[in-house]
Amino acid sequence: MKKLLLICVLCGLGLVTISAISKTETKSILKSNFTIGNTEIASINGISFGPEGILFIGDSKNATLYALDTKDTEKLEKGTTLNMASFDTKVAGALGTMADQIKITDMAVNPISKKVYISVHTNDGTPVLLRLNGEKLENVSLKNVSYSKLALSNPVATDKKDRRGRSQRKWAIADLKYHNGNVMLTGLSNKEFSSTFRSIPFPFTKAQDYASLEIWHAAHGRFETYAPIKAFDVISMNNKEYLLASYTCTPLVLFPMEDLKAGNHLKGRTVAELGSGNAPIDMISFKKDGKPYFVMSNTNRSVMRFDYDVIANFKETLTESVDEFAVATGIPYVSLPMVNVLHLDNLDANNVVYLQRSADGDLVLRTRPTKWM
Amino acid sequence: MVFFCFSIFFSCIEQKVVPVKAVVNYDGADALNVTFESDKDIKDIHFFLQGKNEPILGDFEQAHHTILFRPIVPFTKGKTYEIKYRQEIIGMFDVEASKTNDNPMLTAIFPSTDTVPENLLKMYFVFSKPMQEVQNALEFIEVYNLTDHVATSIFLELQNELWNEDHTELTLWLDPGRIKTDLVPNRNQGLPLEEGKEYEIRISSKWYDAQNNLLDKNYTKHIYVSKKDRIQLALDQWTVKTSKSGTRDPIFLNVNEPLDAMLALETVLIYDANNSIVQGDFKLIDHEKRLLFTPSEPWKPGTYSISIRSILEDLAGNNLNHLFDVDLQQKKNNTEYTEHKELSFKVL
Structure with missing residues (x-):
């Protein structure tokens, strides 16, 4: 009887050990350096999903990039069809306040669960992360969560002489995306007018050995200009990957991804100019009838749709002057009948989701099939 | 039943x-x-x-x-x-209403000068308290062309506005697509400001701070537009008025044009002959054309260097390394691209 008991205990211990080992082995490599605790996120200026339900959060106030384990990994093929009027009123209500006391700073869809996440700031800048479950809002806690983070050091190189301490410079994180093991982000400085684009390997390491690049564009082949990138996407053409960057001063510029290496002084190929008084907001890609396109939302223009093939076949840089008022030049694009689109993302393979200010001032969250894009 | x-x-x-x-x-x-x-x-x-x-x-x-x-x-x-x-x-x-009734004030607008170059790149608005983070700043700032009697739009609307950490300093860019030479908007519409014209920038008192208090009053700033600034910042045009040893009298760095008010205060350091930073305070005066430095301790006799980071800009975004936009067809700029430039002065 004692032997039997001993065997049972040993078997039990063995099972516990095997279970523990297998648990350790199945822990994601990407999340291996995550810790549990309060993120102390001070602002959410941009959000974008990576693999395994990891949400990347750009925090301009803390000058920090966070990777948050949302644990939202239940796979769904199709997202919920949405048409939610007065969306800002609904979000404000969930925060116990009025629509004029909140600002939706970004929106992203988890590509696994197809759930829509939105980041919100209240009047005094308190950041909140919310998720839609169907049409129901849920809080995504930023406390007692699994996360990792990387402080973004001053991107302007300093020499050892400059020991004055903290910089007054702030970088408003303008766009971020995960691509092929790297988080890429661009930011605008509140001080000098310059362009810095970063590609940061993920999982984050303590060594900040990421590429910090100055990316230039040329105006009509003559004027080389420094300018910040506002929005970007990675597109693949002819089996080659390119960064498609949209500048605050209107040019749309292509850079081969293989050239994005630290210290490189890159000058991209301008493929279009998109009119004045306008800043790009979001860029996404999708396939329609098997053909790849990308679309871009803007502060002062309707959503623009570009055809990959046209970009791939557009060999010229812009050299000719165009005299028509505020006209865009270069590759042609289609202006979609979607104006005042504030945020835009892919919902699933066949739909996009977007937040739009309608003509009567209402803020509407809705989905749209890509076949109508 | x-x-x-x-x-x-x-x-x-x-x-x-x-x-x-x-x-x-x-x-x-x-x-x-x-x-x-x-x-x-x-x-x-x-x-x-x-x-x-x-x-x-x-x-x-x-x-x-x-x-x-x-x-x-x-x-x-x-x-x-x-x-x-x-x-x-x-x-x-x-829930108790806010007990704070101190209305925020607009304490400074930079550039502080009333004459700006036609290719002015940015303006700073400094508030006494953190401002609200929900509505766009441009809802409260209007620009009026006094010469032509028309409202005009000169600033670029950005979704993520450029504020400092505590939300008391706002940076607004004048539409860079119209300032950059030869971009389509520049060719078609010209610069946001026109030489020889007068503008009024109006800041509304309907602007709330983060505690829901309104700005204390309406503010206005007049600017007169002079010709384009296409000259790179150059140290050989600057002079240093030095000080006497044993005193804490400031040294003056005299610049031949107004500097970017925010960058000027954070890009300059003074080093002594041992390459140690001289502690003290910087202050901009004379509409950002003079930078004065008051040391914490009395000056000692010797040679000092002023290290200036090359990212320092003038009002048109020209810095110590290059112009805001570089004309590749012009003779190549001989300025060596460095992180810092240096000037020196002696204290006797």
């Missing part, structure tokens, strides 16, 4: 609303949570902003007969909230 009567009786009992007395708990001015006595199931209890239908998100705690509700952001000051059990209001409470 008896069952029917009992059902009605208990149903009537259930419908009787016993109002709860809610206590709002503050941390400073923030209404962090609310507590009340109840044995009801917290799954059926929801909080609402008065008259709204969206339940407030937050966490519940229930201990003995007390329920605590903590919203994910503090309750809004000056508002009334409802506590509902299922569909019935079982309690209401008010």
